Amino acid sequence: MREVYLDYNATTPVDPRVVDVMLTFLKYYYHNPSSLYSRSKEVRKAVESSREKIAKLINANPDEIIFTSGGSEADNQALKGVAFYLQKKGKHIITSSIEHHAVLHTCKFLEKMGFEITYLPVDRYGIVDPEDLKKAIKPETTLISIMMANNEIGTIEPIKELAEVAHDHGVLFHTDAVQAVGKIPVDVKELDVDLLSLSAHKFYGPKGVGALYIKKGVRLHPLIHGGSQEKKLRAGTENVAGIVGAGKAAEIAMAEMKDEAEKIKPLRDWLEKEIKEKIPEVIVNGHPEKRLFNTLNICVRYIEGEGMLALLDMHGISASSGSACTSSSLEPSHVLLAIGLPHEIAHGSLRFSFGKYNTAEDVNKVVEVLPEIVEKLRAVSPYGREHGFGDYQK
Numbered sequence: 001m002r003e004v005y006l007d008y009n010a011t012t013p014v015d016p017r018v019v020d021v022m023l024t025f026l027k028y029y030y031h032n033p034s035s036l037y038s039r040s041k042e043v044r045k046a047v048e049s050s051r052e053k054i055a056k057l058i059n060a061n062p063d064e065i066i067f068t069s070g071g072s073e074a075d076n077q078a079l080k081g082v083a084f085y086l087q088k089k090g091k092h093i094i095t096s097s098i099e100h101h102a103v104l105h106t107c108k109f110l111e112k113m114g115f116e117i118t119y120l121p122v123d124r125y126g127i128v129d130p131e132d133l134k135k136a137i138k139p140e141t142t143l144i145s146i147m148m149a150n151n152e153i154g155t156i157e158p159i160k161e162l163a164e165v166a167h168d169h170g171v172l173f174h175t176d177a178v179q180a181v182g183k184i185p186v187d188v189k190e191l192d193v194d195l196l197s198l199s200a201h202k203f204y205g206p207k208g209v210g211a212l213y214i215k216k217g218v219r220l221h222p223l224i225h226g227g228s229q230e231k232k233l234r235a236g237t238e239n240v241a242g243i244v245g246a247g248k249a250a251e252i253a254m255a256e257m258k259d260e261a262e263k264i265k266p267l268r269d270w271l272e273k274e275i276k277e278k279i280p281e282v283i284v285n286g287h288p289e290k291r292l293f294n295t296l297n298i299c300v301r302y303i304e305g306e307g308m309l310a311l312l313d314m315h316g317i318s319a320s321s322g323s324a325c326t327s328s329s330l331e332p333s334h335v336l337l338a339i340g341l342p343h344e345i346a347h348g349s350l351r352f353s354f355g356k357y358n359t360a361e362d363v364n365k366v367v368e369v370l371p372e373i374v375e376k377l378r379a380v381s382p383y384g385r386e387h388g389f390g391d392y393q394k
């Protein structure tokens with residue numbers, strides 16, 4: 001059966017052009033970039049060229065980029081790195097209630113270490129209000145971390161305004177831009193952020209490679225101690241093939257991102273329209289306009305996301321019912337609760353996230369099977385039956 005992959009926010013397939021350069025490095029350029037012979041220097045050059053490509057994608061300088069093992073490590077590095085470096089100045093950090101767990105669970109850890117964290121609320125679209133941020137800042141606040149685009153509902157935050165509020169109060173600003181980089185234009189100078197996390201496997205690069213942008217002059221403690229790689233901020237022999245792959249993916253994103261968006265958005269919009277027309281009592285989550293062009297998150301009333309996922313999977317359709325990290329737990333998504341949905345509705349969530357290899361045929365397939373799946377599940381769900389679904393089938 002043909003797979004219909006609609007889970008690009010969880011991870012993307014690796015672009016074949018990325019695979020090619022990675023294979024070359026795995027096979028022939030295995031040398032340690034820190035060694036002193038000429039082969040090593042070539043490998044070093046490739047790592048630095050990748051750094052330039054990543055920097056270019058977000059309009060940073062190459063010396064403001066450190067490579068990490070992914071988005072989670074970049075988030076951990078930013079939060080713990082600044083929190084501990086500035087703890088004599090203060091121990092208060094502000095974030096939002098809809099962050100990825102890489103930020104939220106890091107904050108929980110910092111709470112255990114004696115830091116105070118404020119979790120800002122969001123409106124029903126998932127937007128953080130700069131006024132709320134202003135009110136939450138205290139003299140002890142050292143860092144504010146708000147994501148650029150939400151992985152579950154796709155809402156895009158007003159990062160420039162939020163960073164301005166932070167800077168008006170002399171506070172550093174970090175953004176988890178893992179879902180934004182490679183999809184939409186991201187310019188660290190225009191946004192004026194101090195730290196920014198990104199991850200290659202969200203834009204057709206390999207898993208296990210990411211980067212943290214650290215604005216010139218911003219100081220923080222390293223997470224990993226050891227050798228003096230990455231300006232002593234990230235010890236360990238570089239993941240050369242991964243880094244080269246990330247650079248290639250950045251170069252491709254830079255050149256093709258705009259065309260991809262133009263191709264993908266109509267597919268997402270079409271699926272949204274068809275679902276609204278063919279399935280009664282569906283809620284579309286996220287901001288109507290300030291939303292990633294590839295993300296469609298819905299709540300189907302009276303049934304559970306997991307049930308729909310399992311039946312979609314039987315038709316070869318891969319989607320998600322919230323964040324990958326919460327999908328094994330029975331708690332509904334913290335993001336959907338934060339935008340004000342009651343538990344019973346949040347349980348019925350389904351996320352389709354599109355990418356560059358999707359086609360009209362993929363949308364057709366979902367439109368063909370989803371209404372039936374929903375009808376079936378509602379007919380056997382006590383909630384569904386209470387609301388009149390299923391009766392006509394008797």
Ligand SMILES: *Cc1c(COP(=O)(O)O)cnc(C)c1O
Binds near residue numbers: 009010069075100208
């Ligand atoms: C995927 C994701 C992460 C984690 O990135 P990894 O590279 O998988 O560690 C962090 N934040 C957001 C918003 C994400 O979507």
